[in-house]
Amino acid sequence: MIDAILARAAEGERISADEATALYADAPLELLGAAADALVRRRVGDSITYNVNAHLNPTNICVVGCGFCAFAVWTEQDERAYAYSVDQLVERATQLAGLGITELHIVGGMTREYDLPFYEELFSELKSALPEVSLTALTAVEVDFVAKVSRVSHREAFERLIAAGHDTMPGGGAEVFSPRVRKIIADRKAPAEVWLDVHREAHSQGLRTNATLLFGHFETPAEQVEHMQRLRDLQDETGGFQAFIPLPFLPGNTDFPYLPGPTREEKLRTIAAARLFLDNFEHIKGHWVMLGEEITSEALSFGLDDLSGTLTEERIAHATTVETPLGLSISRMEQLIRAGGRESVERDTLYRRVARDEVAA
C-alpha cells in the first residue's frame, strides 16, 4: 500500500490526509525522499531558487507571549527590549540595501504603538527611499493585531497597507492549527480561523503570501497533516500561496527547553510528506537558519526547491541557540545548493529570475 501511494504521489497525483499520515509514519525514509525528489525534479528540474534579502524587526516587545518564542519580551522594562522608530528603520534598511538585497522581510513583536498608521508610514517611507526593494511584511497575526488596535477591518487594513507599499505577506504565525497544540505553545495567539481568513483577504486583494508549519514539539503527525489539509483547501479556493515553509522547533531559550527538538529524520520526513501532500503549492521552502546548513543541503533531495534568503541580520531564530550564521553571502548560499547536488538560481520575491549585474549593490 505504501509503495502504491508513493508512486501516485511522485507522479503528482493528489493523495488524501490519511495517505499522507501513513507515508509519514510508515514509508522508509529513503523511499519517501526519493518520491518527493522525483516530484520536485519533474516540476522544476535541478534548479533551487533563493533570494537576497534582509530582516527588519521593528520591535521585540510583544503582548502575545508565545511559549515557543525566544525573540520577544513582554515589556519595555526588559533589558533586552528595543523599539525602533520609522526613521531608524529606514536608515537601517538603506544600509542593508547597499548590500544588494531585493527584499526586506519585516516582522516583529505586537504592541499598541506599532499600529496601522505606523506601518503605513514605514512602508511609504521605505518605498520612497528604496523603490526597487520588495516589502514582505507582517504575518497574518500581526495584520489582525494592527487592524484591531486601529479599529478597522482586515479588508481596510490591507487596502491601506497595499496603498502604502505592502508587496507580499510572509507565512509566520500559523504554528500548528490544532487548538490542542496551540493551547500549549501559543495560547494567546489568534486561532487558525483568523490566520486563514487574513490570508484569504490578502489573496482577494492580489497579495501573494506564504504559509508555515512549526513542527517537532507537541504535535502528532496527524496534526501536521490536518494543518496542511487546511492550507491545501485554502489554496484550492484562492491560489494565493507561493510557498510552504516547514519550520523545525528550536527549544533553546523558550519555555520548553526540555524538549529535544525534531531529529534529522523527523525534519526530512516532514519536508518530504509536505512536498507530496501539498500538490497545489508551487514551492516548498527551506529555512536554512532553523534547519541548519547540513540538513538544508540534504533536504534538497527530500522535497525542497527553494531556500529562504541570505537573511542578513536574522534575529528571530537566532534568539534561540542556533549555531547558523546571522546571514549567508551569495557565494555561501550557492555553495550550500551545490553541496546538495543542485543548481542555484537567484529569484525575486515573486519568483522571477534576478540577473545580479542589474541589481544595485
Ligand code: SF4
Ligand atoms: S512568536 Fe510572534 S506573537 Fe508570539 S511572542 Fe513571539 S513575536 Fe509575539
